[in-house]
Amino acid sequence: MPLEATPNEPTEHDRDAAVAFVVEAVAQLLDVDEDTLALDAPLEAIEGWDSVNQLRILVFLERELGASLDYDRFTAAETLGELASLVADTEAAGART
Amino acid sequence: MTGDALTELRALKRAGIADSAERVPGLLRSLDDALDREAAGMLLGGRAVRTALAATGRYTPVALGLLASSTVDPLPHLLTAALLAEGVQPETGTTGFNQWRFEILSGAPNLKELAPAVTACLLDDTAVFEKVADPLDAAEVEARCAALPTELDAWLTAFEGAPGGVAVLNTLPLSALRRDRYVDYATKARVEAAWHRMNAGILDLAGRPNVVVLATDGLAARAGSAAATDRMRHIAGHAWSQEFLDAYAREVTRVVLARLGRARKCLVLDLDHTLWGGIVGDDGIPALKIGGSFPGSAHAELQALAKDLSRQGVLLTVCSKNDDAVAREAVATHPDMVLGPDDFSAFRANWDPKPGNAASIAAELNIGTDSMVFVDDNPAERGLMEAQRPEVAVVALPDDPAGYASAVARAGLFNQFALTDEDRVRGSLYRARAQRDELRQTAVSVEDYLRELASEITVEEYGTLNGARITQLFGKTNQFNLTGIRYGADEVARRVETGQAAFFGVRATDAFGDNGLVGALALVRETGGPDGDGDWAIENFVLSCRVFSRSIEQAVVGLVLRAARDAGASGVRGRHVPTAKNGRFADFYPSLGFTGQDGDFRHDLTQLAELPDWVAIGTGEGKFHAP
Numbered sequence: 001m002p003l004e005a006t007p008n009e010p011t012e013h014d015r016d017a018a019v020a021f022v023v024e025a026v027a028q029l030l031d032v033d034e035d036t037l038a039l040d041a042p043l044e045a046i047e048g049w050d051s052v053n054q055l056r057i058l059v060f061l062e063r064e065l066g067a068s069l070d071y072d073r074f075t076a077a078e079t080l081g082e083l084a085s086l087v088a089d090t091e092a093a094g095a096r097t
Numbered sequence: 098m099t100g101d102a103l104t105e106l107r108a109l110k111r112a113g114i115a116d117s118a119e120r121v122p123g124l125l126r127s128l129d130d131a132l133d134r135e136a137a138g139m140l141l142g143g144r145a146v147r148t149a150l151a152a153t154g155r156y157t158p159v160a161l162g163l164l165a166s167s168t169v170d171p172l173p174h175l176l177t178a179a180l181l182a183e184g185v186q187p188e189t190g191t192t193g194f195n196q197w198r199f200e201i202l203s204g205a206p207n208l209k210e211l212a213p214a215v216t217a218c219l220l221d222d223t224a225v226f227e228k229v230a231d232p233l234d235a236a237e238v239e240a241r242c243a244a245l246p247t248e249l250d251a252w253l254t255a256f257e258g259a260p261g262g263v264a265v266l267n268t269l270p271l272s273a274l275r276r277d278r279y280v281d282y283a284t285k286a287r288v289e290a291a292w293h294r295m296n297a298g299i300l301d302l303a304g305r306p307n308v309v310v311l312a313t314d315g316l317a318a319r320a321g322s323a324a325a326t327d328r329m330r331h332i333a334g335h336a337w338s339q340e341f342l343d344a345y346a347r348e349v350t351r352v353v354l355a356r357l358g359r360a361r362k363c364l365v366l367d368l369d370h371t372l373w374g375g376i377v378g379d380d381g382i383p384a385l386k387i388g389g390s391f392p393g394s395a396h397a398e399l400q401a402l403a404k405d406l407s408r409q410g411v412l413l414t415v416c417s418k419n420d421d422a423v424a425r426e427a428v429a430t431h432p433d434m435v436l437g438p439d440d441f442s443a444f445r446a447n448w449d450p451k452p453g454n455a456a457s458i459a460a461e462l463n464i465g466t467d468s469m470v471f472v473d474d475n476p477a478e479r480g481l482m483e484a485q486r487p488e489v490a491v492v493a494l495p496d497d498p499a500g501y502a503s504a505v506a507r508a509g510l511f512n513q514f515a516l517t518d519e520d521r522v523r524g525s526l527y528r529a530r531a532q533r534d535e536l537r538q539t540a541v542s543v544e545d546y547l548r549e550l551a552s553e554i555t556v557e558e559y560g561t562l563n564g565a566r567i568t569q570l571f572g573k574t575n576q577f578n579l580t581g582i583r584y585g586a587d588e589v590a591r592r593v594e595t596g597q598a599a600f601f602g603v604r605a606t607d608a609f610g611d612n613g614l615v616g617a618l619a620l621v622r623e624t625g626g627p628d629g630d631g632d633w634a635i636e637n638f639v640l641s642c643r644v645f646s647r648s649i650e651q652a653v654v655g656l657v658l659r660a661a662r663d664a665g666a667s668g669v670r671g672r673h674v675p676t677a678k679n680g681r682f683a684d685f686y687p688s689l690g691f692t693g694q695d696g697d698f699r700h701d702l703t704q705l706a707e708l709p710d711w712v713a714i715g716t717g718e719g720k721f722h723a724p
Contacts, residue, residue, distance in 0.1 A: 031107065031140050052170050055133070055333045063132055071332065 007057040010088035018088035022080055027059055029053065061087060067094050102127045106137055114146055118153040122489055125182035131343035139176030147188075154511075156186035158675065159353055162208045162216030162260060163189050164197035166223045167336035175346035183354060184488075191717055197221070201252055205259040215356055216256070217265040217349045221336040222272055224432070224671070234277065235287045242291040245701060246298030253305060257587065263356050265349055267311045268296040270323045286425075306586040309352050309514070313343070319507065322342040327553040351512040358583060360393040361490060361510045362410075362464055364403060365455055367473035368417035368424055368446070372400055374498065377427045378419055387433040395498040400435035401473075402502045407440055410520030411511050412462060412527060414443040416454045416471070421446045442527040451478055452485035461534075462527060465575070470510050481540055492558070504575065512548045514572075522613070527610040530643060537718045547711040552607045552647050555715030556668065557654060559593055559600035563614055567602045570617040574639035575678040577650065579671070582637040584619070592724075597621065599724040604715070605644050615641040616653060622723050623670055631667040632699070633657070638671070648709035654689055655708045660721035670699045684698070 010018070019039065030048040043049050050094040054075075061083075062068055069090055077083045102124040109117045109124075121141070128134050141150070144254065150156055159180070163173060173189045180187045190211040192200040197218050200207060208216065221253060226232060229241050256264050271292050279285045286291070295423070303310040317323035319547045320343065325335035337345075354360055369376045373396045374386030386393035387400070407413045413436065417424055424446035429438050438444075443461050445454040451473070459466045467488035473479055490510050494501055557563055568586045571578075584592075585599075592598040603616035616640050623632035635657060640650055661669045671686045673696040683696070690706055691698035708714070 010505070028103065028107065028138070029136055031110070031143070047559070052333075059329070060132060060136075068328070 008092055010092040014076070014092060015084065015088045018091065019084040021064070021085055022061070022084045025064065026057060026080065026083075027056055029056055029060055038081055039084070040058065040079050043083075044078075065090060065094070068089075099667065103133050103137055103140075103386065106140055110140060113149070114141075115149045115153055118150055118155050118719055119487075122182045123483065125178050128178070129692065130692070131171075131326040131339045134178040134343055135171045135174045135339070138177035138179075140180075142174060142177045147186070150186060151327060156184055157357060157359075158186050159189065159215070160211045160213045161187045161189045161349075161353070162211065162213035162218075162262075163304050164216065164218040166195050166197055166220045168194065168334045169219060169337065169342060170333075170335075171339060171342050171511065172346060175343050176349060179343075179346045179350040180353060183350060184361070185350075185357065185359075187353075192271070195227075197637040198252065201255050201259075205256075209261040211260070213260055213262050215263040215265060215349070215353050215596050216260060217345075217352075219267060219337075220269055222269050222275060223336065225447060226275065231662060235284050235291075237289050239291040242295035243298075245295055246302065249299060249302060250305075253302060253308060257307075261587070263307045263309060264516070265309045265311060265352055266299060266302060267345075269311045270297055270313050270317065271325055272694075276662060282388075287700070291712075298698070311348055316344045316348060317341055348509065351509045355513045356572070356583075357471060358388075358575055359467075360513045360573070361470050363412040363414060363442075363458075363462065363469040363470065364406060364505075364511075365416045365458065365469050365471045365489070366403065367456065367475070367478065368415060368427070370413075370474040370498075371395060371472060371494075371501070372403075373427070373431070373434075377423055381426045382431055385427060385431055387431060387435075389433070392498045393433070395501060397433065397435055397506065399498075402506055404435055404440065407524050410523040412442045412464075412524060414458050414462075414471075415441050415445060416451050416458065417446045418448055418451075419446040440524065442524060442531070450464060450481065450485075452482055452489075452666065455482065455486055455489055463645065470505075471502075471606070472505055474501075477646065491670070496584065526610075526612060526643060529612075533609055544711065547647060547709075550607045550609075550647065551713070552644075552648055552649060552710075552711065553713040553715050554652055555604045555606075556653075556721060557602040557604060559589065559602065563602045564589065566614045567600055567617045570602070570639050570641065571619075571637065574617075574641060575676070576642050577640040577682055578637070578638045578676065578679050579635075579682060581676040581679065582619070582674075582676040596724045599722060601721060603640075603649070605649055606715075607647075612641075612644055615644045616649070618657070618721070619722065620657070620723055625660070631665075632670050633661045633664075633666050633668075634670040635672075648712050650685065651689060651709055652712040652714070655706065656714065657721045658702060658705050659702055661720070661723070662705065664722065666702065666723070668699050668701045670697070671699065672696055 023037050025036060026046065028047055030046060030053060032047055046074065058069065058074055065087065067090055069086055073086050077086060106124050109120065122577035125137055128137055138274045149160065161176065169654070176189065179378060188211065190208050190213060225241055225245060229237055231237055253264060279288060299311050302308055313323055320338060322338050323341045325338050366372055369652055374392045375384055377385060386396060388394060388397040403413055425444065426437065430455045443458045445458060455469060455471065456466055459469065466486055470490045470492060471479070471482050472492050473492065482489055483491050492505050492508050494504050534724065559567055560717055564586065568584060568589055571584050589600055593600060599620045601618045602614045605612040607613045619636040621634050621636045623634040638653070658669055671691055673683050673686060675683065686698035691700045693699050
């Protein structure tokens, strides 16, 4: 882990923020308790997770980020942690000016 | 992140929503993003929350059918959010993907049991092109477009059989990808023409009873675009944009409210900076901006809209912080006023808080505050009204007066099914009532007042001329509505034809003019029960609040009792079924000598009380009779 992240690499702080952001979005949309959402648990195991709600979460995250997420990476994500990485990378890429 | 209101709704739900159910509508109204509204609808649509909300008794339950020719996943949730905001809790039933046609043509296997009051069937251009083999063949597209309205007409006939109720259809937008596929202008125009003829044919179906056809372009303009983004079209298979579905859900909500008799009836208008530009108390009458150039033009536009609403039966009232004399003088004398003193059914210009003034206007007009719409440029006044009188609809005016009239019109809070002649003269009816009230204050006793008022009632048999008004009275009357039963136009016609029920209207005139048809009554023959044979039953009796407390209700029931006795019946039954609004009349039947309990009453016909002698009985065409 480099001490100073390059401009297009998310920092540790960015990653933490992305985790909190994804957890809140999923908890809000599926109405589950945030404390029950483990980063490494399979998304499939979250109550209410189905293909329709998965798309709701995609649209919701994209609205909040103001940017499109990579669709292939999004559908391939199996855990909240992977979703958070995708969000962090997207934000960092967007911050490159 | 998300709207605070959504976070708060979620917190309420976690804490047990039953204790804070009254806060739900306000929170929902403050969500203006279509994604948040969908999330809120999901949050409040789960089984446990539904049960908890229903148990509070604050929400009117309604069953809705939902059909579509494409994926509309967000729609049930958006409808839940839009309806709960208006105090209505929907239970939605739907069918499989693109089964809108089969469901109805096969006798509504999924919807029949739910018996939806309103069924919305949202069609996109799939309904046309799924039956077009070659979309480049303009002749084939033309033929398909010509066939669809006829198909929908047959579909509606099947729909009347099952599930029945109100059907909401829509015009079909032609999607850009379809339209822009043709390269030559002649074909573009030919397909476009066929498309417009088809939509005109679909709109013509609104001539059928219990059918509403929504113009999609109007909703699309409100939403920005009807079509889903290209990305969502591919990812989720959506045909409609989220914003369009939200606008559609809000429009269907207006239809449901009209069906439940909950359309609003009264516009409460501020004066300074709302009906005119400027402050009359500071600037004086000549300086007020009305008409002419902007911003005066915008205030005149709002006045003209209010005038047109009043010509369709909406009551106009003033609620302004001003000296009464100054405000009245401005309304009466400013040469550019579109509205005049005669357009207002009630006028409050004083320095009291507006929520109290709204309540006093409601009391004066004998309407509920929940049938009012408040229009005021001042956000503080709007906020106070929302906080203290959450049942009053408050129009969120933009900062710029240019958008005032559009905002009021777009709210669609007065939408209803069909106007009657009665609606068009309602304003003058209410002004005549103000004169009656003056008489009441000068009369020595109530009885003297009633004698001077010289009411006369005439019973009218249901027929083609009064049918629409009789149906509307059942549909719109909330207070004096003894059993809460409402009837669709086709239902009344069918039951009269098959001899299941007899329907009547009651017309009232008095010294100040004709009140028009003010009451409606449904009579059936009672069957079964120990002493049921030979009884008549009043299935429902409704009376407009304009004519309460004038003994008309006693006279009507007195006439029913006499007609039953003359026909050889052994008794007359009447019921009171409690609704949110009719509690005042729980003892109506007992007060007339009926006996019984739990809302189930009967009058034997051995001894009948005198009819009130200050109500004259017109010898019109009608006398009550059982079917």
